[in-house]
Amino acid sequence: MTPRTVPAPETWGIGVVGSEAWPVSPADIADETESAVEHLRVLGIRDGGLVLIVSRLAETIHVAPLEMAAGRLDARWSSCDATEGDAFRTASLVRQLSPDAVIGINEMIVNAVPSHTFDEVPVVAVTDRVARDAISSSRWWLRLGPTSAFECEVRAGAHHDADRWAVDQLAGEIVVTNRANRLTPARQLPTGVRGSVVDEPCACGRTTPRVLPS
DSSP: OOOOOOOOOSOOEEEEETTEEEEEOHHHHHHHHHHHHHHHHHTTOOTTOEEEEEEOGGGHHHHHHHHHHHHHTTOEEEEEESSSTTHHHHHHHHHHHOOSEEEEEOHHHHHHSOTTTTTTOSEEEESSHHHHHHOTTEEEEEEETTEEEEEOTTOSSEEOOTTTEEEEEETTEEEEEESSOOSSOOSSEEEEEEEEEEOSOOTTSOOSOEEEEO
16 A cells, blocks of 8 residues: 655744734744854854753744754753743753853843842843843844844844845834745734844944844
């Protein structure tokens, strides 16, 4: 009997962008992984390194490329929930694992753990202003619609993959448009991020636009 071939599903998963369900395909995730490899390099992740990713289930479409990118760099990753109730586990993993970078720290977590929790972490990527101001080593992690942007060591705005996404500012809000094919197209999609687009070259050497939250 000839085995039946089952076609791969078009949809890899469904994330949340703003208040909307956002389907993504396996090709979308693979393409975002290419971007995430460079993001992790900028955060200092190298062969044998370790990154701790703090997130919510709704952020899977942003997190999965980071996890896959860690594997591409022969690095390791661990995870926990970006909630007040799981903040104790974030602090415990920071102590036990001594990660090279922690991604996804927010106001709930910094308010629930000892103030010195992240003092020894080289890079902490944060998602809101309270966490940004509370942690000296913080850099922005911005979820721009279905893609991500990360701040480099200059700390003068978050870099996105300009080959795959265009960013603009409309009435003080950052909007994104996909340049690469995506299962769910985005055309000047509002991201909920208030800020500006900086066109001048960054001191790190990159010449593409970056996003500076307000």
